[in-house]
Structures are given as C-alpha cells and as structure tokens.
Amino acid sequence: MTRVGILSDTHGFFNPLLFTFFKQCDVLWHAGDWGDMLTVEKAEQFKPLKSVYGNIDGKEIRQVFPEVNIFTVEDLKVCLLHIGGYPQKYSPQFNKILLTEKPDVMICGHSHILKVMRDTKNNIMHFNPGAAGNKGFHNICTAIRLKIDGKRMYDLEVWEIKRNNTEATI
Numbered sequence: 001m002t003r004v005g006i007l008s009d010t011h012g013f014f015n016p017l018l019f020t021f022f023k024q025c026d027v028l029w030h031a032g033d034w035g036d037m038l039t040v041e042k043a044e045q046f047k048p049l050k051s052v053y054g055n056i057d058g059k060e061i062r063q064v065f066p067e068v069n070i071f072t073v074e075d076l077k078v079c080l081l082h083i084g085g086y087p088q089k090y091s092p093q094f095n096k097i098l099l100t101e102k103p104d105v106m107i108c109g110h111s112h113i114l115k116v117m118r119d120t121k122n123n124i125m126h127f128n129p130g131a132a133g134n135k136g137f138h139n140i141c142t143a144i145r146l147k148i149d150g151k152r153m154y155d156l157e158v159w160e161i162k163r164n165n166t167e168a169t170i
Contacts, residue, residue: 002026002073005047007143008082008109011035011056011133014042016166018132018143021159022047025145027073031109032082034061035133054082054109068097075151076104084108087119087126098122104151114142114158125153134163141165 005022012035022028028047032054034040040061043049053065069080084106085091090098094106106119107127114130130142141163146156 001147001149003145003147004029004073005143005145006031006107006127006129007132008129009033009054009112009131009133009136010039011131011135012039013133013135014039015132015134015141015161017161018159019046021143022145029078029080029107031080031107031129032065033057033109033133035135037061037064040064050078050080052080052082068093070097070101070103074148076148076153077101078105078107079103080107082108083110084128086115086128087117087121087124098124105153112136112138114144114160116144116156132159139163 003025005025005028008031028043028049030051032052033056037060050069051065052069053062071078079097083091084094105125112131115128117126119126129144131138132141132143141161143159147154
C-alpha cells in the first residue's frame with residue numbers, strides 16, 4: 001500500500017500546514033507551477049517526490065523536472081503533467097499520451113480548480129488537486145491525499161484552507 005499526497009500550483013509557497021496533512025504520506029506528487037527552487041527543496045526534504053514543471057516555472061525547475069512524468073505505482077500507470085484538461089476536454093498533448101501510453105491515472109494542475117473525475121470512456125481516473133499556493137484567482141487552497149493498493153485507490157481526503165492562512169484552526 002502506498003499513501004500519496006497530491007498537490008499543484010504552489011507558486012512559490014509551500015503552506016506549513018501541508019506538512020501535517022501529508023505527514024503519513026509515502027510520496028508527494030506535484031503537478032507543476034512550483035514557482036521557485038526553494039519550494040521544490042522544501043518538498044524534497046520532506047518526502048520522496050514525483051513532479052513535472054508548469055508553465056510559470058523557469059529554466060532551473062525545467063532542468064530538474066520533465067514536462068510529462070509517466071511512472072508506475074503499485075499496479076497503476078500514472079501520467080503526471082501540468083496542463084492536461086479533463087475528461088472529454090483533454091489537452092492535445094494528453095490526447096496523444098492517452099493513445100500511446102494508456103495510463104490508468106491522470107494528474108494535472110493549472111486550472112486552480114479541484115476536480116476528481118472518473119473518465120469511463122477511457123477508463124482513467126482524473127485528478128486535479130487545485131492550487132495549494134497563495135497566488136492565483138482561487139480563494140481556497142486545496143490538495144489531496146489517498147491510498148493505493150494494487151489497482152485500488154481509496155480513502156481520498158481533501159485539504160482545504162482559505163488562502164493566506166498558515167495557522168491550524170479547531
């Protein structure tokens with residue numbers, strides 16, 4: 001069993017409350033738009049990391065992470081990219097990947113909108129964790145975590161907090 005923390009669009013800010021939310025996770029997956037290397041380093045020092053660069057990320061981050069990251073966890077083939085769209089409205093890039101790689105799971109960011117959907121046509125689970133950072137049009141920061149065992153994904157939980165909040169509340 002693998003416990004996964006999924007986030008995106010940190011834009012140079014790794015909220016300290018994410019350390020608590022992701023504490024029990026085995027690995028973090030970040031769908032791009034890191035913002036700066038300091039944010040990358042904070043995440044790398046905390047947990048093993050799979051990631052891609054996003055459209056705002058500069059040369060330094062693009063030298064560290066690929067544009068698309070395809071990997072296997074447990075018995076699932078995962079495609080991680082920044083701009084991927086969503087079921088029935090996938091980006092042209094992901095449509096090509098879909099045909100050649102046939103992933104079980106697609107994770108993207110960019111929209112700053114949390115979205116978890118089953119694509120029954122292509123038999124894919126789609127995740128967009130929304131935006132975890134403080135920059136953008138969103139008012140609520142979000143991230144997700146879940147467990148994977150074989151091909152089974154379960155116990156999905158959402159972290160959500162008002163933007164610019166770094167203090168836990170009761």
